Amino acid sequence: MGIKRIIFHIDMDSYFATVEQQANPLLRGKPIVVSGKEGSRTVIVASSKEAKKFGVKAAMLHHEARKLCPHLEFVEPDGAKYEYLCRKFINIFKQYTEKVEIFSIDEAFLDMSGYVKNWDQAIEKASDIKDLLKQELGDWMSCSVGIANNKLLAKLASGMDKPDGLFLIHEKLKQSILENIELTAFCGIGRRIKKRLTGLEVNTVIDLQSYPLEKLIQEFGKFYGTKLHNMSYGVDSDPVIPDFQSAEIKSVGRTYTLPSNTFDKEEIFSVLMHLCEKVGRELRRKKLSGKTLVYFFRYHDFSHGGFRLTLPGYINDSVRLFDIALKRINDFVLSKSVRLVGVHVSNLIKDYGQLTFLDPDKKQIELLPALDKINDRYGELTVKPAYLLKLKRLRRKVGGFKLNN
Numbered sequence: 001m002g003i004k005r006i007i008f009h010i011d012m013d014s015y016f017a018t019v020e021q022q023a024n025p026l027l028r029g030k031p032i033v034v035s036g037k038e039g040s041r042t043v044i045v046a047s048s049k050e051a052k053k054f055g056v057k058a059a060m061l062h063h064e065a066r067k068l069c070p071h072l073e074f075v076e077p078d079g080a081k082y083e084y085l086c087r088k089f090i091n092i093f094k095q096y097t098e099k100v101e102i103f104s105i106d107e108a109f110l111d112m113s114g115y116v117k118n119w120d121q122a123i124e125k126a127s128d129i130k131d132l133l134k135q136e137l138g139d140w141m142s143c144s145v146g147i148a149n150n151k152l153l154a155k156l157a158s159g160m161d162k163p164d165g166l167f168l169i170h171e172k173l174k175q176s177i178l179e180n181i182e183l184t185a186f187c188g189i190g191r192r193i194k195k196r197l198t199g200l201e202v203n204t205v206i207d208l209q210s211y212p213l214e215k216l217i218q219e220f221g222k223f224y225g226t227k228l229h230n231m232s233y234g235v236d237s238d239p240v241i242p243d244f245q246s247a248e249i250k251s252v253g254r255t256y257t258l259p260s261n262t263f264d265k266e267e268i269f270s271v272l273m274h275l276c277e278k279v280g281r282e283l284r285r286k287k288l289s290g291k292t293l294v295y296f297f298r299y300h301d302f303s304h305g306g307f308r309l310t311l312p313g314y315i316n317d318s319v320r321l322f323d324i325a326l327k328r329i330n331d332f333v334l335s336k337s338v339r340l341v342g343v344h345v346s347n348l349i350k351d352y353g354q355l356t357f358l359d360p361d362k363k364q365i366e367l368l369p370a371l372d373k374i375n376d377r378y379g380e381l382t383v384k385p386a387y388l389l390k391l392k393r394l395r396r397k398v399g400g401f402k403l404n405n
Contacts, residue, residue, distance in 0.1 A: 006122050007240065008110040009146040009154035010093065010129065013163035015106035017048035019082055020075045022138040031056065032073045038062055042257070045077055049163050082106075085137060092132055096125065101240045107158075109151055111240035119168055122147050126166055152236035155187050174234045178205045186231050193228075196220075208232035249286060253294075253344035254278045261300040261337035265329065268297075268341055272329070273322050275343040280318030283345065289314035290345035295325045298340035305335065306342075314349055321345070 012018070016034040021027045031051035036042030044065055047056040054069035065072055086105050093100045099111035116122045126145040133143055142164035146157025153169045156177070160167040169177055183189050183197060183205060200219065202208050209232040217225035230236065254275045262268070272295070283289060291314045296306030307328055315321065321343065 003118060003149065004113065005149045006112045006116055006119075007148055007151055007154040008112055008122075008126060008129075009103075009148075009151065009158040010108055010110065011144050011146075011155075011158045011162075012089065012106040013142045013144055014046060014049050014052065016046035016077060016082055017051070017075070018141055019085055020078075021048060022140040023081065027073065027075070028140060030073055031069050031071065032075055033065060034075050034077050035062065036076060038066075038074045085141075088136060089133055089143075092129065092136060095132075096129060099240045099242050101242060109154065109240045119147070119170060123166065123168060130164075130166065150234075150236035151238050151240065152187065152231060153234050156181070156185060156234075159185070169234075178209075178232070178234055181205060183208065188227070188231065197228075205232050249288065249348060251344060251346035251348065252279055252282050252286075252288065252290070253342060255340055255342035257340045258338065261339045263334050263337050265334075268329065268338060269326060271341045272325050272343065275341065276321040276325065277318045279343050279345055280316055280321055283316035283348075288348045288350060289316040290348045291315070292345070292347035293321065293324060294342075294344040294346070295328070296342045296344070297334075297338045298342075299336035300339050301336060302339075303336070307332070310347065316345075 017032055020032065020034060021030075027048075029050060030048070031054060032048045033044045033051055033056060034046040035044045042062075044056065044058050044060045044062070046058055047060075047065075051065075051069060051072060054072075056065045056068050056072065062074075082105055086102075090100060090102060090108060093108055093110055097110050097112055097115050101109040101111075103109055112122060112125065116125050126147060130143060130145065134141060144158045144162045144165040144167075146154045146160070146167055146169070148154040148157050148169040149171075153174065157167040157169045158165075160169075160177075183203075184191070184194055189197075196219065197203070197208065200211065200215075202211050208228065211229075213225070213229045216228055219225065220228060256271050256275060258267070258271065291311045292308070293311065294306065294308045296304060298304055309324075325343070
C-alpha cells in the first residue's frame with residue numbers, strides 16, 4: 001500500500017559561502033564567511049562548512065568570528081549570483097513535481113505525493129535530485145534532503161545529516177527522534193517561544209507532549225497552543241504551497257544600513273535613490289503599483305523617524321518615488337544622526353493602467369519597460385537617473401529574500 005503523503009525538504013548547504021567557493025576555486029576548502037568588508041558594521045551573513053567547524057555562525061560579529069578562526073577569509077555578498085543559482089535549482093525541483101514551495105533563497109519544500117509510492121522510491125528520487133544539482137550547479141555545491149510525511153518533520157530531517165545528507169523520518173523512527181532533539185530544532189520555536197515554554201517548566205519535547213493542551217491554549221491562544229501540541233508529536237497538516245498559489249503581496253520595501261551614522265542629507269539621498277530604484281523595479285516586475293508610501297529612518301539610538309503619505313493615485317515609477325522623498329526630506333529636520341534608511345510601498349493594486357496621477361509623466365512611464373530591460377540584462381543602474389552619476393554605488397547586501405516571479 002502506498003504512502004499518502006511524501007514531502008521533501010531540500011536545504012542547500014552553506015549556500016552563499018558554497019556559491020562563492022564554486023565560483024572561485026581558490027576559496028575551496030578554506031574557512032570563509034560572506035559578509036561586508038571586515039571591520040564594517042555588518043554581521044556574518046553565512047559561513048562555509050570549513051568555518052562552521054570553528055564555530056563561526058551567521059549573525060556573528062566580525063571580531064567574534066576572527067577570534068574563533070584567525071585565518072578566516074571575508075567575501076562580500078553577491079545577491080544577483082545567489083538569486084540566479086536559486087532560480088536554477090528551483091527549476092530542477094520543478095522537473096520532479098509542480099508543487100514546489102520556495103521557503104527561502106536556499107531551501108524549498110517538494111510535495112512528491114503521487115510521484116513516489118513508498119520510502120524506497122523517495123530515497124531513490126532524492127538521490128537523483130542531489131546528483132542533478134551537482135551536474136547543473138557545480139561539483140562543489142551540495143544539499144541536504146529531509147524526507148517525511150509532513151513539512152515539519154521533513155525540515156527537521158534535513159538537519160539530521162548535514163552536509164550533503166539524506167535523512168528519512170518514518171513513523172517507527174519518529175518518537176525516538178523527537179525524544180532526542182531540542183525544542184528549538186522545530187521550525188516555529190525560536191528563543192522567545194522557548195523562553196515562555198521554560199517559564200512553564202517545559203524544557204524538552206517530552207515535557208511539551210505531556211503538557212495539557214488546554215493550558216497551552218491559555219498561554220499561547222487556540223491556534224498556536226494547538227500547533228505547539230501537534231508539533232511535539234510530529235503532526236503537521238500544512239500543505240506545500242507552490243509559487244503559483246502563493247499569497248497576495250501586500251507591500252514592497254527595501255532598507256539599507258549606512259556604513260556610519262550621518263546627518264549628511266546628500267548621503268541619505270544617495271541611498272534613497274538606490275532604494276527607490278530597487279522598489280520601483282520590483283513593483284514593475286510584479287505588475288504592481290502602490291499609493292501609500294513610507295520613508296523612514298532609524299537613528300543612532302535605534303529610535304525611528306520619517307513620514308508616510310497616501311497619494312490620490314497609484315505609481316511604480318522609481319524617479320517619482322524619489323522625487324516625493326527629495327521634496328519632503330529637504331525640509332525635514334534630522335533630530336539625530338541616521339544609521340538606516342528605508343522605503344516602503346503598500347496599498348497595492350495589480351495591473352493598474354494609469355500608473356501615475358500626473359499626466360506630464362506619461363513619457364517617463366512609457367520609457368520604463370525599456371530601461372528595466374537594459375538594467376536586467378546588463379546590471380543594476382546601467383541606465384540611471386543623472387542624480388546618481390556623482391554618487392557612489394551602494395555595497396551589495398544580502399538580507400531577507402523573496403524570489404521574484
